[in-house]
Amino acid sequence: xxxxxxxxxxxxxxxxxxxxxxxxxxxxxxxxxxxxxxxxxxxxxxxxxxxxxxxxxxxxxxxxxxxxxxxxxxxxxxxxxxxxxxxxxxxxxxxxxxxxxxxxxxxxxxxxxxxxxxxxxxxxxxxxxxxxxxxxxxxxxxxxxxxxxxxxxxxxxxxxxxxxxxxxxxxxxxxxxxxxxxxxxxxxxxxxxxxxxxxxxxxxxxxxxxxxxxxxxxxxxxxxxxxxxxxxxxxxxxxxxxxxxxxxxxxxxxxxxxxxxxxxxxxxxxxxxxxxxxxxxxxxxxxxxxxxxxxxxxxxxxxxxxxxxxxxxxxxxxxxxxxxxxxxxxxxxxxxxxxxxxxxxxxxxxxxxxxxxxxxxxxxxxxxxxxxxxxxxxxxxxxxxxxxxxxxxxxxxxxxxxxxxxxxxxxxxxxxxxxxxxxxxxxxxxxxxxxxxxxxxxxxxxxxxxxxxxxxxxxxxxxxxxxxxxxxxxxxxxxxxxxxxxxxxxxxxxxxxxxxxxxxxxxxxxxxxxxxxxxxxxxxxxxxxxxxxxxxxxxxxxxxxxxxxxxxxxxxxxxxxxxxxxxxxxxxxxxxxxxxxxxxxxxxxxxxxxxxxxxxxxxxxxxxxxxxxxxxxxxxxxxxxxxxxxxxxxxxxxxxxxxxxxxxxxxxxxxxxxxxxxxxxxxxxxxxxxxxxxxxxxxxxxxxxxxxxxxxxxxxxxxxxxxxxxxxxxxxxxxxxxxxxxxxx
Numbered sequence: 001x002x003x004x005x006x007x008x009x010x011x012x013x014x015x016x017x018x019x020x021x022x023x024x025x026x027x028x029x030x031x032x033x034x035x036x037x038x039x040x041x042x043x044x045x046x047x048x049x050x051x052x053x054x055x056x057x058x059x060x061x062x063x064x065x066x067x068x069x070x071x072x073x074x075x076x077x078x079x080x081x082x083x084x085x086x087x088x089x090x091x092x093x094x095x096x097x098x099x100x101x102x103x104x105x106x107x108x109x110x111x112x113x114x115x116x117x118x119x120x121x122x123x124x125x126x127x128x129x130x131x132x133x134x135x136x137x138x139x140x141x142x143x144x145x146x147x148x149x150x151x152x153x154x155x156x157x158x159x160x161x162x163x164x165x166x167x168x169x170x171x172x173x174x175x176x177x178x179x180x181x182x183x184x185x186x187x188x189x190x191x192x193x194x195x196x197x198x199x200x201x202x203x204x205x206x207x208x209x210x211x212x213x214x215x216x217x218x219x220x221x222x223x224x225x226x227x228x229x230x231x232x233x234x235x236x237x238x239x240x241x242x243x244x245x246x247x248x249x250x251x252x253x254x255x256x257x258x259x260x261x262x263x264x265x266x267x268x269x270x271x272x273x274x275x276x277x278x279x280x281x282x283x284x285x286x287x288x289x290x291x292x293x294x295x296x297x298x299x300x301x302x303x304x305x306x307x308x309x310x311x312x313x314x315x316x317x318x319x320x321x322x323x324x325x326x327x328x329x330x331x332x333x334x335x336x337x338x339x340x341x342x343x344x345x346x347x348x349x350x351x352x353x354x355x356x357x358x359x360x361x362x363x364x365x366x367x368x369x370x371x372x373x374x375x376x377x378x379x380x381x382x383x384x385x386x387x388x389x390x391x392x393x394x395x396x397x398x399x400x401x402x403x404x405x406x407x408x409x410x411x412x413x414x415x416x417x418x419x420x421x422x423x424x425x426x427x428x429x430x431x432x433x434x435x436x437x438x439x440x441x442x443x444x445x446x447x448x449x450x451x452x453x454x455x456x457x458x459x460x461x462x463x464x465x466x467x468x469x470x471x472x473x474x475x476x477x478x479x480x481x482x483x484x485x486x487x488x489x490x491x492x493x494x495x496x497x498x499x500x501x502x503x504x505x506x507x508x509x510x511x512x513x514x515x516x517x518x519x520x521x522x523x524x525x526x527x528x529x530x531x532x533x534x535x536x537x538x539x540x541x542x543x544x545x546x547x548x549x550x551x552x553x554x555x556x557x558x559x560x561x562x563x564x565x566x567x568x569x570x571x572x573x574x575x576x577x578x579x580x581x582x583x584x585x586x587x588x589x590x591x592x593x594x595x596x597x598x599x600x601x602x603x604x605x606x607x608x609x610x611x612x613x614x615x616x617x618x619x620x621x622x623x624x625x626x627x628x629x630x631x632x633x634x635x636x637x638x639x640x641x642x643x644x645x646x647x648x649x650x651x652x653x654x655x656x657x658x659x660x661x662x663x664x665x666x667x668x669x670x671x672x673x674x675x676x677x678x679x680x681x682x683x684x685x686x687x688x689x690x691x692x693x694x695x696x697x698x699x700x701x702x703x704x705x706x707x708x709x710x711x712x713x714x715x716x717x718x719x720x721x722x723x724x725x726x727x728x729x
Contacts, residue, residue, distance in 0.1 A: 014139045014142045014143055014146070016064075016135065016138050016139065016142070017119065018066075019066070019067050019119075020064075020065055020067070020119075020120070020121070020122070020138065021065070021067045021068070021069060021117060021118075021119070021121040021122070022060050022065045022067070022068050022069070022121065022122040022123075022124065023068075023069045023071060023111065023117065023121050023122065023123050023124070024043075024053070024056060024068060024069065024070050024071065024124055024125070024126050025071050025104060025107060025123070025124070025125050025126060026041055026042075026043045026053070026070050026071060026072035026079060026126040027041070027042075027071070027072055027073045027074055027098075027101070027107065027126075028042060028104075028125060028126075028127060028278075029073075029101070029102065029103050029104055029107075030278075032278060032279040032280075033045070033277070033279065033280060033283065034424075034452065035406065035408045035424055035425075035426035035428055035430065035452045036388070036390060036406060036408050036409075038408070038426065038428045038430060039408060039409050039426070039428050040075065040078060040409070041072065041074065041075040041078060041079055041126075042126065042127045042277065043056075043079075043126030043127055044078065044079075044082060045127075045277065045283070046354075046356065046371075046373060046374075047129060047277070047283075047286055047287050047290055048287055048290040048291055048300045048303065048304075048319075048337050048354060049304070049337060049339045049354065049356055049357065050303040050304065051082070052126060052127055052128075052129070052277060053070075053082075053126050054303065055128075055129045055130075055290070055295075055298060055303065056124065056126060056128055056129070056130070057089070057091060057093075058298055058302075058303065059129075059130050059131065059132075059298060060091065060122075060134075061089065061090060061091050062297070062298075063133065063134035063135060064135065065091075065122065065134065066090055066091050066092060067091070067092045067094075068091055068092070068093045068094070069094050069096055069111070069116060069117065069121075070083070070093060070094070070095050070096065070126070071096045071098055071101075071107045071108075071110070071111055072095065072096070072097060072098065073097070073098050073099065073100075073101045073102075073107065076097055079095065080095060083095060094116065096110070096111060096114060096116065098110035098111070103243035103244065104243065104244055104245055105236055105240075105242040105243040105244065105245075105248065105249070106243075108232075108233055108236040109236050109237050109240070111233060112233040112234065112236065112237045113237070117230065117233060119230065120138075120141070120142070120145075120227065120228065120229050120230070121227075121228055121230075122134065122138070122225070122226070122227050122228075123225070123226045123227075123228055123232075123245075124224070124225045124226075125224060125276055127276050127277040127278070128223075128224070128225070128274060128275070128276045128277075129273070129274075129275060129277075129286050129289065129290060129295055129298070130223070130225070130272075130273060130274035130275070130295070131272060131273050131274075131295045131296060131297065131298055132156065132223070132225065132268055132272045132273070132274050133272065136266075137154065137156055137225075137227060137266045137268075138227055140154060140264070140266045141153075141154035141227040141264070141266070144262075144264045145229065148262065150260055150261050150262050151184075151261075151262045151263075151264055152228065152229045152231040152232055152261050152262065152263070153226055153227065153228045153229065153232055153263045153264070154226065154227040154263070154264045154265070154266050155185060155222060155225075155226055155250075155263060155264075155265055155266070156223050156225040156226070156227070156266050156268060156274070157176070157220040157221065157222055157223065157265050157266065157267055157268070158220070158221045158223060158267065158268050158272070158274065159219050159220065159221075159267065159270070160219060160220070160221035161219055164221065165285065166221060166275055166282070166285070167221060168276075168278040168279060168282060173190060173191050174188050174189065174190055174191065174220070174222060174246070175188070175189045175191050175216055175217065175218050176188055176216070176217045176220045176265070177189075177199065177214055177215070177216050177217075178214065178215050178216075178217055178220075178265055179213070179214055180213040180214065180215055181213065182264070183264055183265045183266075183267075184262050184263065184264050184265070185250075185254065185263045185264065185265050186214060186254065187199065187254050187255070188246065188250055188251060188254065189251075190247065191218070220265075220267075222246065223268070223274035223275075224245070224246075224276060225274060226245070227266075231261065232249070235249060235253070236249065239252070250263060269503060270503075271502075271503030271504070272503075273289065273294050273295050275289065280388055280404070280406065283371065283388070284369065284371055284386075284388075287337075287354050287371055288335055288352065290303070291317050291319065291335050291336070291337055291354070292317055292335060292531075293317070293528070293531050293532055296507050296528075296532060297507065297510065297511075299528060300319045300337055301319075301524055301527075301528070304319075317334055317335045317336075317531055317534070318332055318333075318334065318335075318336050318337075319336070319337040319338065320332070320337075320338045321338060321339050321340030321341065321342065321357065322340065323340050323341045324338050324339070324340060324341065324342050324343075324344075325342075325343045325344070326338075326343075326344045327344060327345055327346040327347075327348070327363070329346045329347045330344050330345070330346065330347065330348045330349070330350070331348075331349045331350070332350050333349070333350060333351035333352060334351075334352065335352045336350055336351070336352060336353050336354070336355075337353075337354045337355070338350070338354075338355045339355060339356045339357035339358070339359070339374065340357050340358075341357055341358045342355055342356070342357060342358065342359040342360070342361070343359070343360050343361065344361040344365075345361060345362045345363035345364075345365070345380070346363040346364070347363055347364050348361055348362070348363060348364065348365040348366070348367070349365075349366050349367070349368075350367045351367070351368045351369065352368065352369050353367050353368065353369060353370040353371070353372065354370070354371050354372065355367070355372045355376075356372060356373045356374035356375070356376065356391075357374045357375070358374055358375045359372060359374065359375065359376045359377070359378070360376075360377045360378070361378045362378060362379045362380035362381070362382070362397075363380045363381075364380055364381050365378055365380065365381065365382050365383070365384075366382075366383045366384070366385075367384050368384070368385045368386065369385065369386045370384050370385070370386065370387050370388070370389065371387075371388045371389070372384075372389045373389065373390050373391045373393075374391050374392075375391055375392050376389055376390075376391070376392070376393050376394075376395075377393075377394045377395070378395045379394075379395065379396050379397040379398075379399075379415075380397050380398070381397055381398040382395050382396075382397065382398065382399045382400070382401070383399075383400045383401070384401040385401070385402065385403050386403040386404060386405075387401050387402075387403070387404065387405040387406065387407070388405075388406045388407070389401075389407050390406075390407060390408050390409045390411075391409050391410075392409060392410045393407045393408075393409070393410065393411050393412070394411075394412040394413070395407070395413050396412070396413050396414060396415035396416075396417075396447075397415050397416065398415060398416045399413055399415070399416065399417055399418070399419070400417075400418040400419065401419045401423070402418070402419055402420055402421045402423070403421050403422075404421050404422040404423075405419050405421070405422065405423040405424070406423075406424045406425070406452075407423075407425050407449070408424075408425060408426040408427065408428065408449075408452075409426075409427065409428075410427045410448065410449070411425045411426065411427055411446060411448060411449035412446060412447040412448040412449065413445060413446055413447065414444075414445060414446060414447055417444070417445050419445060423445075423451070424451065424452035425442070425445070425446060425449045425450065425451055425452060426449060426450065426452050427448060427449045427450075430452070438450055438451045501538060501542065504532060504533075504538060504543075504546075505546045507532060508529055508532065508543065508546045508547055508550070509546065509547075509550050511525045511528050511529055511532075512525065512529075512547060512550045512551055513550070516551075516553075516554040519578060522578045522579065523581065526579070526581050526582040526585070529543070529547060529582060530582070530585050533586075540586045540588070540592060541591060541592055541595045543586060544586050544587070544592060544595050544596050544599060545595060545599060547582065547586075548596060548599035548600060548603070549599055549602070549603050551575065551579050551582075552575075552600070552603045552610075554575055555571055555572065555575055555610070556607060556609075558571045559571070559607075559609045559610065560609065568613070569616055572613065572616055572617060572620060573620055576617070576620050576621060576624065577624070580624050580626065583596070583621070583624075583626045584626060587626055587627070587631075590630075590631065590634050593627060593628075593631035593632075593634065593635070594631075594634060594635055596627075597618065597627070597631070597632070597635045598635070600614060600617050600618075601614060604617075618632055
């Protein structure tokens, strides 16, 4: 009897259960953002003036995950208070207090003990911002699990060169040994701890004579987002030595001799984003990523809307609260976000920084690459660079706050002082003995607050370095590093760029669809599209090819609902008027205009209801000062030697338009669609037009590239068309 072969499983047909859960670890059980996290949970720190955890919750909701378990240990009252005051959402949120947990392992054991997870789940951290499309990743995990029940977990990874600035010092220096065909992870090693590592030959052993190939990846970044089965929680429950997820659980699972369980990998695209605020440098970087829209669709505007905060968006990624007051002589640089009710004095310069609500910034202040939270007072003449300033801090006149400094909550400096690099200050009583040891130095700098004693250790660990040299200081040849960053064939680079643009195009289409469904959002959508283009450094003409057909799609339903020419023209006029600002931002050159008109032309060919309306679009765009006569003439010049019927038809329409533009005639509706009540008036207009002195010279000037016979033919054709359209035979 022949053995039946199992049919391959179609990944796309796999269904995700409606109550798929996410587990969010609100505690990270590390202190790299101390002393801030001595007073507030890291997940409640603001990113672009919105709490970190809100970014994560909105990301999960957008990925159709509606059940969330928030596991927390420290600052329990603040966590509980936050969620009790938070507006209700479609997501069911359950708080799990792991009272005595000291590690991630303890928290997961508590979760298993309470029995609140009832199936496969997603594990992530509360200090993360991401836009990863989780549905595909979850389907990949379920598919792997259906193929082999021993697949108990999928790790979501991203390609990232070893010195990528998104990596944390030490923690992200992992090598992954991956099976080529299946993508299963066979071994992981922290290469920062040892000069080398040995392959686990037992794990790599060939099974039943099948060919097995492995790759060692130094360029994978673990996003620390895991899709797990219940077996993962059971493993933590059975082994109390598991404290960390990667170093203990994953490594043990992959090295144990008798264990056959598997971990698969899922590699996200270059356009997908995930980053944890693991240290001050990455905390600042996440803020900038949100401002620069790398986290689209979770942008500043959208996140502020969730929080019911009023925000105005200007070009070059500058966001300001509606009630913010800024002196005329103040400069706000690119990639900055300033909250509501903040006041900034004369001759102040703010560059690439986030400033919270209700702050009072004096005159002649310099703020560069900083995060300044709410209710902060910065007096005149102060300079702050690359630092974090927390709520209710007061920095007195003429102070200098140097790179890497952290002033935690309620600290007050003295006047005319300089804080050295990596200064950390707090009002939190962390250790009375250590506070007394530092009291003399603290009293020289602060009216309220003391130096945080752990700052020396953290400085030595380079955890507060805002420039990448802190991380690569032992790298002998920076040129080699540059080479590492650019490594890859031209074909690989091209493929990555195409993937990024495809994601950009998808984002633009989604923005336009939302605006077409909700027209008041159009102005905001225009800003988002422009800033996406700037953020990805994409050519304008490529964006034109995406947004023109998508915008015009908004007319299809309206055209089908009404065959009345005047109503259809009205719909076109309204639509183009709504998007006029977007067209102005992108149509700047002959090349732009040719592509712009060609996209409209192609739309009119594809959708026959629009076949006789190309000249309507161009006339309205001319009136709105998007297209000039020269732009339209250039398009005609491109098309005049093309012989297909569609091109001839459109040339007929457009040259009719150009004829009247050139003669400066103004009609209330465009000829060819408008049906006048008094035909004789238009007949008189035509007689006057044909009798004008110098008409042939003027027309030849407009159509200088036609020879006499060509021009005579087109002029005859247009006049005859005019007669027909107004009903004169």
